[in-house]
Amino acid sequence: MALTTSQLEDRFAQSLAAFKDAPAFSKKDKRTRLVSQLDLLSRSAEGMALIYERMPSLEEAGLFRDTVWEDPKRLVPGLVRGTLLSGSPTSTLEVVNELRLLSVQQNRLDLPGFSAEEAERYLQRLLVATFEMAFEDFEQKGWERYPKGELKKIRLLFKHLKRYIDFDALKPFLLExxxxxxxxxxxxxxxxxxxxxxxxxxxxxxxxxxxxxxxxxxxxxxxEPSDLAKRHPSVEAYTKVLPQLKPEDLLAECQALGKCMIDTGLVSEYQLALLKYVERKQPDLIPAVLSLDTHGQADFERHGDFVRHLIMEFIVSGNKQAVYGLARVLQRNLLSRKTTWHAFNRFVTIKIHPKIAERLEQGNLSSYELTPKQSLMGGTLCALGQPLGVRQGNNPTCQSARGISMWSRHAPGKLINLLIDAATTNNVVFRFEGETIESAGVIEGLTQKFDFKLDPVSIVLVPHLDKVYNEMMKKASLKHFGKDPHSSVNPAFYGHWIQTGFASVYNPALHAVQDYDRFVRVFYASFHPEYNGGHHLIYPVPTGIFITDASANMLGYHAISLLRVEKDQEGVWRAYFFNPNSQGKQDWGQGIHPTVWGNGERHGESSLPIDQFVSRVYAYHYNDLRLGDKYLQVPAAIVSAITKISKESWGRKYRWV
Amino acid sequence: MANCFALMGWSLPVIESMQKSGLPYVVVSFPDFEAYAKQHDIPFVGFNLDEFGSHSNSLQLVELLKPYNADVAVPLYEETVEWAGALNSIYRDDPRVLNRAFLFRNKAMMKRKALLGGLKVGLFEEVYDKQQVHKFLDRLNEAELQLPGEDDAWFHAKPFAAAGTVGHHFIKSREDIDRKMSIKDFPCLVESHLSGKEFSCEAFIHDGKVRFLNITEYVKLGYSNFIPAGPELEGKRQLIHDEVQKMVDIFGIEYGMVHPEWFVSDDGKKINFGEVACRIPGGHILELLGQAYGFDALLAFVVSHDPNMSEEELDKYFPPKGYMPEKRYGNVMVFPKRGQISRLEIPEELLEEPYYLDNNLVEPLGPQKIGDREGFGNHFGTVNFVGEDHERMRELLKHYEDVPFYV
Structure with a gap:
């Protein structure tokens, strides 16, 4: 027999009093105990209501003092999803914190320097950032790995929040x-x-x-991508009605659905059904469903049979986004490149290693059936079609994601070749300074839990790439002691197009930032068309950046690629880059907000004004043969302005000489 | 009443109790704690409380404590028992107080004293190398009238002065001697095994009399216990009380709290002396005790060291005489299993258990490797229970010893 709420309430009151009365040095232990009571309470609606009611006394007792939640201004809605799913005590404190902010919003609680409006805005952004959870019944696939009680707690929290937060006000954020x-x-x-x-x-x-x-x-x-779909909402009915359409109506339907996809990157069940239908009955309409322009159509005409084979064999409901991938692959004319063509033809005949098949099955988070082969082929179409759509998920594997993206853009044949190795042998081989490294022989690498919310290509390759990369770093640190290992690892890992010059802000021998002036100058002289002789980048540049939070505190290091430096429509020089963990809007502090649209970005790119970008870079490769004395012509004012930004952000953690 | 209690050793829960009581105190501990003490307004005297010996200068410590007007020393840890004994000898002008402290710190001396006084103890010897252990086993087997082919008699090897189960070996065969014992274990005490169920009790002594007796039931030594004990042990309260008083008389203990361990004989009619300590017991026993009987047991521990306190004054710090609580409080100390762990995962079934009270388990900062445990050290927190039925309590504590909280 479970305890009654009033019994729990008594215990909670005792625990709260013990916490409140505890001297500073024993607060931590008493807090842990109090949180274990809150954990129990938050598992029932009455308990949740009780916590909400007692919020003022909890706040007064200092529940959040000396925790990451202490200052509500520093809370980030985007992180809440992760903390809610991380288990108690963290998840419990997160739940209680939301009730705390709701209390502020409802004017039941005063937090100094944090108004009811700010609280409301935070909660709105929170509901958008955790939208699927807020409206989830947790019946979908993928949730079963979390404890039921924890999910119940989350459900109760959102139920409580939604009672107070006006839904209509969320719509603009949701749309954004x-x-x-x-x-x-x-x-x-x-x-x-x-x-x-x-x-x-x-x-x-x-x-x-x-x-x-x-x-x-x-x-x-x-x-409801078309009138036809509106009139025949079930996909079966929609499919049945297709043969009755007049030829011009069928063409219009194909174009309409193709346009939906090209405008949004989203593929509907209707479009898949339509594609399958025309593939059987009228293959000349395939380019219309894929919304191909003349370049894409030319590739389709050349490789029509192969494309039909891909559609027939490998694209199903469980991976219907591959329709978009396929369209993009044709637009990029990848099948007309000899290496890609041969690689892909071999790829479709492979037999997948059982371990890899298992991983691919784990990676299928949809509710549809999907064979490992379908998953991998569809995923490959997507990775090749959208090189800048690769993400690292919750894995600390930015280098691997950057590699996949880079190869997809510049060496698609190499990418498929790697995939064949990994998928058939559960192993990959790389060269490193005269030695070879096989991922199967490396133990260390991605030891922590692997986040499977990734595309199939990443699911297959990342664990291998991560091991190889780590092994290269280890070898390089020993072999080139005292030098930044990235300078030799990057060319070996990504490919020969990585430039041989290497600049880093940090001198490990001195444990200090050294010659930052030159670092900034060389960057401008290498990549900025106004200082490099008017040239654009030839290859993407693997670049190391400091990650900073909204208060410009340094959080860590991150790997991205600089793609191009160009003027935006306002005439501002911007750095356009690929960020494998970009989720859109970010705040790096000091007014630095990378954007993903509205400033000339192509799909998948992030961008910043170039000076802001440089202020977060810690290492990059450049061509030292072509540098000459161009770096001397970079104005001192630019350099000193950037130095100031750097010194006041990540630079605070370093000694400067 | 004491002018000022000198707390020998660093214990935040005791400091918390003292702060709340408003009684005057000063903490004596290693100088490392000084900055922390200052930050939290804790009266503090930094002193190297190294192992007590002929070189130890307790007079110097007395001088350092003079500004605080300290007149009662309270040992919080095994290692500070002699230091407190030395100070109290001076404060009470009675050199034998220090000698009594040695009793608690030298298990061979403790056993001899017990034997002299008529408590039943095992066959014991002080040994200095493995050779002597083998000889001891020869004599023990001989006394047990062992025939060829029969198993060896069981015995224990323990350091002279260590808390709880630290450094303790249970030897069940001749091979065990070489397998379990090494040079660093010597010298030590070896003692024949006393059969029977082990339990401990906490007796608060004032003016040589047992003022309050608590009986703790171990479910598994070093992992879990509950208070008050089940009816099997509580039913023997009078017997236990008498034996404890006998021990107190034999050892000449006047003030403080003793924490003896006993074995109930197989017929249940007698209890045999294991060993005794006079510091705060491990396993958060005083915390459970306080919760169960509704008083501050740590504070009671401190004040029972005060010879100047009258009986009436003392009563304020204890539960009413003869009071027996209805509910039992128990805990399980959680030790992550050997191997790799990365996070805390509290089982759902625990959260639905009506006897479950709360926990203070810490979250690991990241993946870490767990080695073997020693004594009561390095546990990751406790899970606390409360309820009336002793059988259910036993069942739960037993069950949650094995449940992995860290994965």
Missing amino acids: EIEVIVAHRPIVVTRIKQMLRVVHDRIDLDPRAEVDRKLSYYVNVLY
């Missing part, structure tokens, strides 16, 4: 979130699809309001 994802075009679209499903299932949209209209456009891409 969706537009950012659409502009950024990740390969994995689980999140946006979940969001649209929830909007479709649970939210009334008013066609007279502009935000609602825009939202319903995105919902319709998946749920």
Whole structure:
């Protein structure tokens, strides 16, 4: 027999009193105990209501003092999903913190320097950032690995929050979130699809309001992409009615659905059904469904049989985004490159290693059946079609994601070749300074839990690449002692096009930042067209950056690629780059906000004004043969302005000489 | 009443109790703690409380404590028992107080004293190398009238002066001697095994009399215990009380708290003396005791060292005489299993258990490797239970010893 709420309430009151009365040195232990009571309470609706009611006394007792939640201004809605799923005590404190902010929003609690409006805005952003969870019944696949009680706690929290937060006010944020994802075009679209499903299932949209209209456009891409689909909402009925269409109507249907996809990067069940239908009955309409332009059509005409084979064999409901991947592959004319063509032809005949098959099956988070082979082939189409759509998920593997993206853009044959090795032998081989490294022979690497919310190519390759990369780093640190190992590892790992010059802010022998002036100058002289003789980049540049938070505190290191330096429509020189963990909007402090759209970014790119970008770089490769004395012509004012920004952010953690 | 209690050793829970009581105190501990003490307004005297010996200068410590007007020393840890004994000898002008402290710190001396006084103890000897252990086993086997082919008699080897189970070996055969013991174990005490169920009790002594007796039931030594004990042990309260008083008389203990361990004989009619300590017991026993009886047991521990306190004054710090609580409080100390762990995972079934009270388990900062445990050290927190039924309590404590909280 479980305890009654009033029994729990007594215990909670005692525990709270013990915490409140504890001297500073024993607060921590008493807090842990109090949180274990809150954990129990938060598992029932009455308990949740009780915590909410007692929020003022909890705050007064200092529940959040000396914790990461202490200053509400520094809370980041985007991190809440992770903490909610990390288990108690962290998840419990996170839940209670949300009730705390709700109390502020409801004017039941005063937090100095944090207004009710700020609290409301935070909660709105939170509900958008955790949208799938907020409206989830947790019945979908993928949730079963979390403890039921923890999920119940999350469900109760959102139920409680939704009672107070006006839903209509969320719509603009929701729309913004969706537009950012659409502009950024990740390969994995689980999140946006979940969001649209929830909007479709649970939210009334008013066609007279502009935000609602825009939202319903995105919902319709998946749920009502055409009049025909509207009239025949079940995919079976839709498919049945296709043969009755007049030829011009069928063409119009193909074009309409193709346009939906090209505008959003999203593939609906209807479009898949339509593609399968025309593939059988009228293959000349395939380019229309894929919305190909003349370049794409030319490739289709040349390789029509192979494309039909791909559609027939490998694209199903469980990986229907591969339709978009296929369209992009044809647009990029990849099949007309000899190496890619041969590699792909061999690739489709492979027999997948059982261990890899197992991983691919684990990676299928959809509710549809999907064979490992379908998953991998579809995933490869996506990775090749959207090189900048690769992400690292919750894995600390930015280098590997950067590699996959780089190869997809510049060496698709090499990427497929690697995939064949990995998928058939569960092993890959790399050369490193005269030795070879096989991933199967390396033990250390991705030892922590692997986040499977990744595209199939990453699921297959990343564990191998991560091991190889780590091994190279280890060898390089020993062999080139006292030098930054990246300088020799990057060319060996990514390929010969990585330039031989290497600049780093840090001198390990001195344990200090040295010659930062030159570091900035060489960057400008190598990549900025106004100082490098008017040239664009030939290859992407693997670049190491400091990650900083909204207060410009240094958080760690990260690997990205600099793709191009160009003027945006306002005439500002910007650095456009690929960031494998980009989720859209970010705040790096000091007013530095990388954007993913609206400033000339192509799908998948992030960008910053070049000076802001340079202020976060710690290492890059450049061509030292072509440098000459160009770096001397970079104005001192630019250099000193950047130095100031750097010194006041990550630079605070370093000694400067 | 004491002018000022000198707490020998660093214990935050005791400091917390003293702060709340408002009684005057000063902490004596290693100078490393000084900055922390200052930060939290804890009266503090930094002193190297190294192992007590002929070189130890307790007079110097007395001088350092003079500004605080300290007149009662309270040992919190095994290692500070002699130091407290030395100070109290001076404060009470009675050199035998220090000698009594040695009793607690030298297990061979303790056993001899017990034997002299008529408590049943095992066959014991002080040994200095393995050779002597083998000889001891020869004599023990001989006394047990062992025939060829029969198993060896069981015995224990323990350091002269260490808390709880630290450095303890249970030897069940001749091979065990070489397998389990090494040079660093010597010298030590070896003692024949006393059969029977082991339990401990906490007796608060004032003016040579047992003022309050608690009986703790171990479910598994070093992992879990609950208070008050089940009816099997509580039913023997009078017997236990008498034996404890006998021991107190034999050892000449006047003030403080003793924490003896006993074995109930197989017929349940007698209890045999194991050993005794006079510091705060491990396993958060005083915390459980306080919760169960509704008093501050740590504070009671401190004040029972005060010879100047009257009986009436003392009563304020203890539960009413003869009071027996209805509910039992128990805990399980959680030790991660050997191997790699990365996070805390509290089992759902625990959260649905009505006897579950709370926990203070820490979250690991990241993946880490767990080695073997020693004594009561390095546990990751406790899970606490409360409920009336002793059988259910036993069942739960037993069950949760084996549940992995860290994965």
